[in-house]
Amino acid sequence: MPDQPLNVRLRQIRQEAQDVVSLELVAAQGGPLPAFSAGAHIDFLLPGERVRSYSLVNDAAETHRYVVAVLRERDGKGGSTWLHDHPRVGDVLQVRPPVNDFPLSADTAMSVLIGGGIGVTPLMSMVRQLEREGRAWRLHLAARSRQHAVFVDELAALDAGRGLLTLHCGAEDQTRMDMARVVADAPADAHFYCCGPARMIDAFLDASAARPAAQVHIERFAAANEAATAGGFELVLQRSGQRIPVAPGKTILDALLDKGVQVQYACSAGVCGTCMTGVIEGEPDHRDEYLTDEERADNRHIMICCSGSKSPTLVLDL
Structure with a gap:
């Protein structure tokens, strides 16, 4: 069954940035895992009937592992804290098979990727796929500081000195991202992919309002509106x-x-x-x-x- 939970074994846990760890997961019984596409996520089934979604950051061409990155959310509901503090290498966890609500468009001439903080995670697999397919890309990453920038060294290696990666550390060196300029500088046929906090998403949607809707793609961490709890x-x-x-x-x-x-x-x-x-x-x-x-x-x-x-x-x- 497609929604049947998967048993996965934690092969590695690694500090990636301040308050961010990556988890590398393999099939508990060995063998390949269900395939995924760039931008996909998996759901962790955690104790207390909690379910938490995390984007896959590794190359979609890999079938032997899933890699996610988890930000410890101090004001969250405990899921990220549990994943930081409890699993140990060798433990078996349960996840649902990958689902993709934020896919890359096929055969686009240019992809402009915009990430804020942990929002870079779905963009990681996109960069890897675009590189593998020889397709053009640009990535703008906003972070509080370089110490908070997730996967920046891996991204720099993928960039290989071509100037495709721009790191904006507003609190550190005042290089705040000029969202209007990022959008305006992109070719008319570029596709945009933005993932990050609500304020970034809203600024991006304002800046890209004149672009064709089919070329504008976003993934939010949370809804822009409060949940309906009036009842009655x-x-x-x-x-x-x-x-x-x-x-x-x-x-x-x-x-x-x-x-x-x-x-x-x-x-x-x-x-x-x-x-x-x-x-x-x-x-x-x-x-x-x-x-x-x-x-x-x-x-x-x-x-x-x-x-x-x-x-x-x-x-x-x-």
């Missing part, structure tokens, strides 16, 4: 007929899990698409960053981790 509506599960009230302070996902309804979820922030659920009747209150404007207007799907309901009843395909 009822869920109807179409397949079972079960009716579940959503109380104030709860999300749809909270209400379902409280009643023992088994649903898939990962980021809990409306950005990964794992929890996308069909809508039979009712009007969702969309709060995600995954669906397009057209898909939200159709009201045929909802991200149950963060979205709510504008109608008193919401009938879901569950």
